[in-house]
Amino acid sequence: MFHKIKTSKKVATTAVASMMALAPGITAASPLSNDPIRLVIPFGPGGGSDITARVLSATAPEFCGPRIDVVSMPGAAGLEAVNFVRNAEPNGHTLLVTDYGPIVTSGFVDDVDWSHDDWQPVMNFTEWLPTVYTRPDHPIQSIDDWVAAATAEPGSITFGHASPLGLVHLPLILFEMETGLENIHVPTSGGGETRSLIMGGHIDLGMTLPPSIASEVAAGELTALGIFSEERSPVLPDTPTFREAGYDVVLPAWLMIFATSDVPAEAVEHLQDCFMEALASPTAVAMSNRVNAGIEPLNAADSTVLYQNTVANIGGILREIGEID
Amino acid sequence: MLESFIPALMLAFSPEVILYVAIGVFMGVTLGAIPGLSGDMAIAILLPIVFFLEPAAALGLLTGIYKGGMFGGSISAISFGVPGTPGSAATAIDGYQAKLKGYPNKALMTALYSSVIGDSTSDLVLIFLALPLAIVALTFGPVEFFALYAFSLLLISALTKGKVAKGVAMAALGVLLAMIGRDPMGGTLRLTFGIPELAGGLALIPVLVGIFAVSELIIQLSKAWMARASRIMDDTRQKAESLLGDYDASRDKLTFKEFRSTMKATWIGTTMGTLIGALPGAGSSLAAFISYGLAQRFSRNRDEFGKGSLEGVAAAEAGNSATSGSTLIPLFAFGIPGSATAALFGAAFILMGMTPGPRLIYDHTEVIYALFLILIYANLINLILSQFLLPFYSKIAMIQSRILLPIVCVLAILGTFAAGNSVIDVWVLLFAGLLGVVLRMFNFPLAPLILGFIVAPGAERALRQSLLIGRGDWMHLLSSPIAIGLYTVAAIMILTFTLVLRDKK
Structure with missing residues (x-):
């Protein structure tokens, strides 16, 4: 389907791009081409990840340049989406939006031909508190x-x-x-x-x-x-954390945007900047509040720390229960 | 209550909203008619636009697509023997036979009327009985669900043209196919033969379209090819299904008498569809198959089933459409989406800043009342618009098969790919097609296989959850009166069918 659309869209995107060139400050030295950016989610449509990604796809084109599509690929328990992004051209136009399941946990327990180091976080949307x-x-x-x-x-x-x-x-x-x-x-x-x-x-x-x-x-x-988090959830202010009750168990989940590690640094930086700018815009804030997405973006560097911590954490648990050795 | 009814009325009947409902119905019917594409998919694709539409207009559009799609699925089921949507798999059994006998229009009209009757009734139930029914639905836990699944599997397998053993075998094969992929409880891989792409299991759409449609296409194409090679015209059957010239449209009108004869089946379907739709997790395809089975059981012309019975079409269509209102009951009552469609409606509510759940109706009274009104009048629009569209669609069904079949084939492959953006699904489609050819050659019934495939994941989960909760004691499966009732009826039925009503040879 993509291929079919691509050819006809090319004409449209060039036309849009020529108009965009007139808008100030947007297309200045962008490392991206005019092809659309695809946010691939390893889940079916309608869930929390889909809704959150759509806030970005609705607001970010203005800041990033090209159009942004959300593509849902729930096949093979999410691994189809991961492989699709992994095999795409490493130009920053195909990104994975996922929680830690299909990337951290699967990277440990499933027979995959990539390792956790083959991915670099672009931005983190939000932390989810179990x-x-x-x-x-x-x-x-x-x-x-x-x-x-x-x-x-x-x-x-x-x-x-x-x-x-x-x-x-x-x-x-x-x-x-x-x-x-x-x-x-x-x-x-x-x-x-x-x-x-x-x-x-x-x-x-x-x-x-x-x-x-x-x-x-x-x-x-x-x-x-x-x-199971360090601090209480803003939407459940009266619910204590397990840490408050005396059990030091903290395992929040996150929703992160990933590129493969061979995507050039300037493309990742450009995406990080324009995504964060878009999510700070009044439209995006209003949308995020309306859908209760709790979007609090983290930049690439902070997301990387969070990602690496999670990899270490989940690896420890899986080793302990004998899922991996 | 009443003071918000007037503004809701104005909202629901504003020209803009009516227009969106009509657009939705048109899109739904057309998409549903394409094998592999469904109303659910269109709703998923259009979800982001609810950000930009007024709530009532957005809900009108989605409702229209949903209802149109429910009925549209039966168009391709009847015309090409290809269920356009999972819900219309049961419709294909008799609908396609009816078309082969030269009265597609009667079958389509029956489908439309029973669909609209089932749907409207279900909507009324949603509006007036949402809360009481939801409480009944919650009493269905794993134990009761497993009994329901077992009941439906036995019912369908046992009813297959008197060939109980072949029916049960096919249901078992369906269950086996559904077990490919990740074990839902432990997470280990089963039956994937080292193919990583099978880790998520076989998707429903490619299996469904492959078994029913691609197998038919392969058989038809090879027939056409054989006929050409030997230069011998393939007689009667080929004629009946391909040549526009032989099709007598004037004889193919649904009479009032015929319509009345399908009413019993329609009401059986409506009742079962409404009840099953209200259960979280049991879908429209299950409702359609159970309705079909029961209607056959209680029909005076039982032998006609499977050979183009209009009653069979009516029961299946009423059954699947009657889930459309009641599937929203758990969503309104508890905020629990009971089906894929309900989940998409739930997401739409969330996108509009409305949290699904019991307070939805108090917090957003106007919009919800408007939605109720839309649910009702969208059926009318569906009826009128489809009446207008059907003559064209039933003509399409009568186009020569060597022109039609390749087109349907391409649509099926495209639709399958689009549903999951997955190339593996296309391979599954083709393999399922070959499997279908083999099974057809040996006269195995296909419906039990599909039902087995559809209910197996739910049934396995329910069984293993029951055993976990019951600490591994199998007697726990008999701990609920609802479950015992279902098992008893199933046992009586299978005994009756195997011993008393056996096909005499």
Whole structure:
């Protein structure tokens, strides 16, 4: 499909580009060509990553130059998207937007022909804070209740957590490693299923990300027990962190834009600058607030530190539980 | 309540919104009619524009696409035997047979009417019964879901033209194909034979279109080629399905009597579709197959099923369309999207700054009331617009197959690729096509295979979740009265079909 579109679009982009040349300060010495930028996401459309990426695709063309498309490639559990970006021309026009699952975790556990060093972060959108929650009429209503119940009767509490070794499962593993507690891990098809199992009384606890339960927690229809992060979540101000409760378990997730490491530094720098500029614009801020995306961009250098920390962290957990050696 | 109804009325019936609904229906019907493309895909592509539209206009557009797409899928199911969308797989069984017998228009009209009836009823249920039904839906946990999946698999396999063993075998093959990829519980790879691209499993669209459509295309093309090589005209069957000249449009009008004869099937489909649509995770294809199975069970002309029965078309279409209103029930009641479409609507709400959930209707009363009104009148627009479009589409179905088939083939490949941006999907499509040819040659029924493929992931998850929650005790599967009820009915039915109603040879 891309190839078909490309030829017809070329005419259009040249026309747009010639108009753009008249606009001041935009096309000055851009290391990018006029071909569109593709933000490839390894998930289906409609989820948090898609919505966040679309805020950027709607606002950044003005600052970056070319048009920006969001392309969804959920195939092969996300690895198809990763490989697509990996095999694309390293010119900064094909970028990967992902959380740590398809890139950090897959890089360890799956049989892939790239390593974590083959990627360089361009920018980080946001940090996602894994949150444990339950229904309000459940006997467990706090971190202490949970620990007490799991200590009294090990292996009696059912815990729903989406796909195994995912963003809302690894923190549970880490917590059990720290505390020695045992729970029954119940994989679900995702946040929606976890929530209906909890609300229907089929399982005890579950993990998700704050925006998807914030309004229910505020209305008293769900109880958030605790968050695996350093600081409290701005959308769940009354929910304590596990660190506050005395358990030093912190494993936030992130949503980052990656280029392959052979993309020239000036292209990455240009993308970082224009993306951050775009996300600071009033339109982008308004959109981000409206969709509850909580966008707080980090530049390439800070994102790289975060990325490397996560690689070390996840590697440690996976080694500990024997997934890798 | 009433004071916000008037502004909602003005909002829903503003010319701009009506126009967007009509555009949506037109796009939906057309896209749905192309094999592989579905309304869901169009909604996904158009999601970003809800940033820039008024909420009511945006919801009108999405609703139109959704409803149009639901019906559009049946156009290609009936015309080419290619389900345009997963939901219309059951429609293809009888719809395509009806077309081969020379009355595509009757089948299409039946599909349209039952689709609109099912859809409207489901919308009314959403509007008036959302909350009570949602509470029932939540009582469905893993144990109940597994029973429902087992029930539907047995029902469909057992109903296949009296050949119970072949039906069960095909359902099992479908389950096996669905197990390729990552184990949903442990994350380990299964049956991928070292091919990394299979890690995510086989996608539904290529398997569906491959098994049903590509196999048919291969058979038709090879027939045409054989006919040419031997210079012998392939007689009756070829004639009936290809030549425009032989098609008598005046005989192919749905009479009121025929319409009335399909009403029972339509209501069975409507009821099952509405109920199943309200369950999170059970989709329109499951609803269509269960409705089809039940309608056959309760039909006076049971033998006609699978041979072009209009009742079969009506049940399947009413079944899949009746999920369209009720699938939004969990979204409105709990903020849980019960299906892919509901997830896209949920995303649209989020993009418009409205959080799906029980407070949606209190916080945004006007827009939600307007959406309710749109849901209802979009059905009317669908009815009128499709009435107008159908004569053209049913003519397309009667174009000579050597011209039509290559075009459909190309559309199927393009549509499959576009659905997941994946080349592997195209290979899966072609292999599924070859598999379909082999199965057709040995007279295996294809519907149970597709149903097995569709329900297997959910069924496996539900089974293993039940066992996890029940600490590995298999008796836990019988811990719910709903589940016991479903198993009992399934057992009685399979005994009846194998022992009493067996095809006598």
